[in-house]
Amino acid sequence: MVEVEIAKSMAEEVKLFKTWSTPFGLRVVWALKLKGIPYEAIDEDLSNKSALLLQYNPVYKKVPVLVHNGKPISESLVILEYIDETWKQNPLLPQDPLEKARERFWAKFNDEKLLQSIWGVFAKEGKEREEAMAASMENLKFVEEELKGKKFFGGEKIGLADITFGWLANLICVFEEVTGLKMIDERFPLLLAWIQEFSQHPIIKDAGPPHDKLVIKYQALYEKFHPAK
Amino acid sequence: MSEEVKVFGAWGSPFSRRVELALRLKGVQYEYIEEDIFNNKSPLLLKYNPVHKKVPVLLHNGKPIAESLVILEYIEETWKSNPILPEDPYDKAMARFWAKFLDDKCLPALWKAGWSPENEREKAVEEACECLKTLEGALNGKRFFGGATVGLVDIAANFIAHWLGIIQEATGHELLSAEKFPHLFKWTDEFVSCSIVKESLPPRDKLLAFFKDRIAGAMDAPTEASK
Numbered sequence: 001m002v003e004v005e006i007a008k009s010m011a012e013e014v015k016l017f018k019t020w021s022t023p024f025g026l027r028v029v030w031a032l033k034l035k036g037i038p039y040e041a042i043d044e045d046l047s048n049k050s051a052l053l054l055q056y057n058p059v060y061k062k063v064p065v066l067v068h069n070g071k072p073i074s075e076s077l078v079i080l081e082y083i084d085e086t087w088k089q090n091p092l093l094p095q096d097p098l099e100k101a102r103e104r105f106w107a108k109f110n111d112e113k114l115l116q117s118i119w120g121v122f123a124k125e126g127k128e129r130e131e132a133m134a135a136s137m138e139n140l141k142f143v144e145e146e147l148k149g150k151k152f153f154g155g156e157k158i159g160l161a162d163i164t165f166g167w168l169a170n171l172i173c174v175f176e177e178v179t180g181l182k183m184i185d186e187r188f189p190l191l192l193a194w195i196q197e198f199s200q201h202p203i204i205k206d207a208g209p210p211h212d213k214l215v216i217k218y219q220a221l222y223e224k225f226h227p228a229k
Numbered sequence: 230m231s232e233e234v235k236v237f238g239a240w241g242s243p244f245s246r247r248v249e250l251a252l253r254l255k256g257v258q259y260e261y262i263e264e265d266i267f268n269n270k271s272p273l274l275l276k277y278n279p280v281h282k283k284v285p286v287l288l289h290n291g292k293p294i295a296e297s298l299v300i301l302e303y304i305e306e307t308w309k310s311n312p313i314l315p316e317d318p319y320d321k322a323m324a325r326f327w328a329k330f331l332d333d334k335c336l337p338a339l340w341k342a343g344w345s346p347e348n349e350r351e352k353a354v355e356e357a358c359e360c361l362k363t364l365e366g367a368l369n370g371k372r373f374f375g376g377a378t379v380g381l382v383d384i385a386a387n388f389i390a391h392w393l394g395i396i397q398e399a400t401g402h403e404l405l406s407a408e409k410f411p412h413l414f415k416w417t418d419e420f421v422s423c424s425i426v427k428e429s430l431p432p433r434d435k436l437l438a439f440f441k442d443r444i445a446g447a448m449d450a451p452t453e454a455s456k
């Protein structure tokens with residue numbers, strides 16, 4: 001309530017349409033918190049999308065959507081860049097174009113390759129699952145390599161790439177618990193260390209949905225994908 | 230300080246042509262290295278893009294950047310003349326949204342519709358037309374997606390302006406017509422008529438022959454060896 005008052009008094013209106021569990025929405029929450037931007041969160045029921053959401057994101061009809069002073073932005077990576085350019089404190093991207101390119105490259109890698117392959121392990125069966133596992137291991141190796149000599153993907157501080165990979169910190173353990181498959185193990189020491197650092201960051205620490213609730217949700221989803229024979 | 234700019238590309242790849250177009254628009258001199266992406270990728274390419282092993286790769290003073298949209302943003306931030314992105318953060322966000330839409334949804338749908346087997350064609354064409362309809366709306370009567378001048382979204386949509394028409398001719402199936410998508414159709418004309426764009430497109434007959442060969446060979450849709 002107080003956040004809404006402050007936002008209104010600053011003549012800035014920031015709203016975030018998300019769901020309680022979406023990792024993509026959580027990215028935006030992290031970014032807003034890192035920059036200390038007050039916002040109003042609207043949690044959607046995806047089986048019954050609000051008229052507002054459909055109006056604000058007619059192309060994809062998905063969350064998250066950020067609405068700033070009445071203007072909507074969709075697609076989490078686009079939203080993150082918008083936030084970084086609009087509120088300059090605690091930058092998510094470095095100044096140097098090459099370093100910026102690096103962050104964008106890895107954010108894209110997460111969304112287009114890593115996430116897909118790990119989701120494949122979760123959702124698929126048989127040969128498809130095996131292939132997804134192999135791809136996931138390949139992809140995790142690349143990510144491990146990228147962490148060499150760094151505390152975070154952004155260097156000393158959390159940046160765009162960290163936020164994008166952030167789901168590894170709170171969701172992978174859920175996947176591993178539900179599937180019984182260990183994915184990030186001692187073969188990936190840097191990634192394990194990063195998960196620790198990232199999870200313990202004061203902004204990240206209590207910002208996500210409760211672990212138990214996530215386990216219940218993904219357990220139910222897993223059973224749908226792998227019905228008992 | 231002398232600048233060393235190299236582009237690793239493939240003559241028929243819309244993705245590497247995007248990079249070349251952006252450099253030309255900004256008057257940046259570069260050395261082009263043609264890669265044989267289907268049969269024999271060079272050790273240098275594999276060294277500069279070990280993650281994806283694809284073209285395009287931009288090499289600037291020895292530092293490689295991969296992924297065409299990432300490269301375009303790098304080019305925009307490094308060479309300031311003839312900007313391809315607007316100043317205003319919201320307008321910039323819209324441009325990035327549409328460029329992403331092209332790569333995530335539109336191009337895959339168009340490609341699929343072009344090469345679908347008979348039994349899957351109807352659905353694929355429907356999805357492709359949905360995308361074209363959305364783009365028609367995004368263009369909103371403007372001359373270019375970037376407004377008065379060619380911008381990031383126009384560059385990202387290069388496939389639609391040039392490759393799509395050629396694939397349509399090769400397959401005999403039409404997706405983008407003046408009747409169904411008048412503004413988008415007009416845009417394709419405006420875009421390829423720009424002299425700098427024209428210079429940066431692969432020759433029509435060579436592309437047509439390439440696609441006709443693929444059909445004749447009855448191969449699966451070519452794997453995406455560039456992005």
